[in-house]
Amino acid sequence: MPKILDVKKLEAVNKPIEVANGLPNECYISEDYLAYEKERVFFDKWTVIGVGSSIPNPGDTITYNLLGIPLILIRDKDKEIRVFHNVCSHRGFKLIDKPCTLKNFIRCPYHSWSYDFKGNLVSTPHIGGLNNHQSEKFDKNKNNLKEVRSKIWMDIIFININSNEIDFDEYIKPLEERWSNFINKEDQRLIVHSNDYGYFNLDVKCNWKFAIENYCESYHLPTIHPELNKVSNINDHYHIQGLPNRFAGQGSKKYQQLIKGNKKFNTFPNWEKNMLKNSEYVALFPNVMIGLHVDHFYVFWLEPTSINKTKEHMQIYYVGNDSANGEELKELRKENTRFWKDVMLEDISAIEGMQDGRNSPAYNGGNFSPVMDQPTHQFHKWVANNLI
Ligand code: FES
Ligand SMILES: [Fe+2]
Structure with a gap:
């Protein structure tokens, strides 16, 4: 817990309503507090980042920034919505920067590694040198996109970044x-x-x-x-x-x-x-x-x-x-x-x-x-x- 937060003040919130205080001012004005809040109140929880109807068709893709974490929301070819961390497994380039409709792949603009809509890394051009697109020393399966735990309910997209909340x-x-x-x-x-x-x-x-x-x-x-x-x-x-x-x-x-x-x-x-x-x-x-x-x-x-x-x-x-x-x-x-x-x-x-x-x-x-x-x-x- 950051220094700025006083446990006694938080405990005062929990008192019976007649004598309780509301959350202290820090919870509304402090950047240090926000850094802590995002972990405990957003990443540990089922948090909403959008609605499914904003990406109605396969390949439709939007980005979202959840308190600093870049995310991709995409509808895959089975019409399921998937949420991925918006970062290439290779050198960490941010993959998508604006809403788009993709045909078959999420392609990284940096060295052209490509992922399918389920996040699988499917191509790694020239990884083994010019015109050699495979490398024995590199396991593609271990370098898929990192998927975020997600669930759609009443068209609302919920995610649980830290994968620790109870079943949706x-x-x-x-x-x-x-x-x-x-x-x-x-x-x-x-x-x-x-x-x-x-x-x-x-x-x-x-x-x-x-x-x-x-x-x-x-x-x-x-x-x-x-x-x-x-x-x-x-x-x-x-x-x-x-x-x-x-x-x-x-x-x-x-x-x-x-x-x-x-x-x-x-x-x-x-x-x-x-x-x-x-x-x-x-x-x-x-x-x-x-x-x-x-x-x-x-x-x-x-x-x-x-x-x-x-x-x-x-x-x-x-x-x-x-x-x-x-x-x-x-x-x-x-x-x-x-x-x-x-x-x-x-x-x-x-x-x-x-x-x-x-x-x-x-x-x-x-x-x-x-x-x-x-x-x-x-x-x-x-x-x-x-x-x-
Ligand atoms: S950083 Fe994405 S292909 Fe290199
Ligand atoms: Fe109101």
Whole structure:
């Protein structure tokens, strides 16, 4: 643990909510802290780095930088997504530097070694001298690309860099069980991303954790989202606290489907009929927030770019291709995206304001409302426990 972190301050987070403090300022402003956090909170965990629909076809490739670690995401010829460390086994050249669609190989620009989409090193030109492409002294099989443990769930790409987290199916089970009345395994297959208005991103000037903390609570509805508050106020919301502690958030009992004339989106066929107005907003720690509604689903994930800067990515999905991409519902999709973008923009003032406040030495991590801040406290405890 870096010197800058005080175990006593972290233990104060774990106290009962009435007397607990939040995470100390260092966790939001210190570069030394970030170097430690990335190991314990990102590399040791199932961390989100994107969505599968951004690389729909075999050979589609994008890069990602996870707190300094360069990665390649590629869809292989069996349509499976694979994640590799973006580095050539030979002299360590970074293999891919921008999104592309590859035909058959990942070819290193430096000396042209090539890997197939499963990461196997398949050619090593001139390795044994001019026109001699083999070397008895060199074992190709030991020099494949280094694959990162990964799993796709609801189109979300999770990776576990340090390969030490529990099996993903077990990891996600408590959330799947929670949502089994809404969306079962069969219905999960119905989600389709929207090509036209499905994606946007926002750059925010704050630590990634503020976005999660803010997402976990509905306390700020009347002040930050006055319009939303007219439809669904604090009393229409309930807390979500996952056990074991891997996720937290809030739900609404007043979700209203978007309807224009006789136009509306398809709904999930197995959604419990007396819960059509329920929608749930869950932050799955560390860095993905998901929103589930009877007629759409979104993935809002965070790319931390420094201690006080974050890129937020939003991808929206609908039930079946007609709703996701059909011409008839285009305007409705546009409106839905605008709605969510406005909500996320409203939140920026809140989360950037917290970042500014964290530079004050007079602040000790603050406190929590014992009634309104339970899910936020849950997240602070999750972070603190992983750091300890
Ligand atoms: S560094 Fe990639 S082929 Fe030499
Ligand atoms: Fe908000």
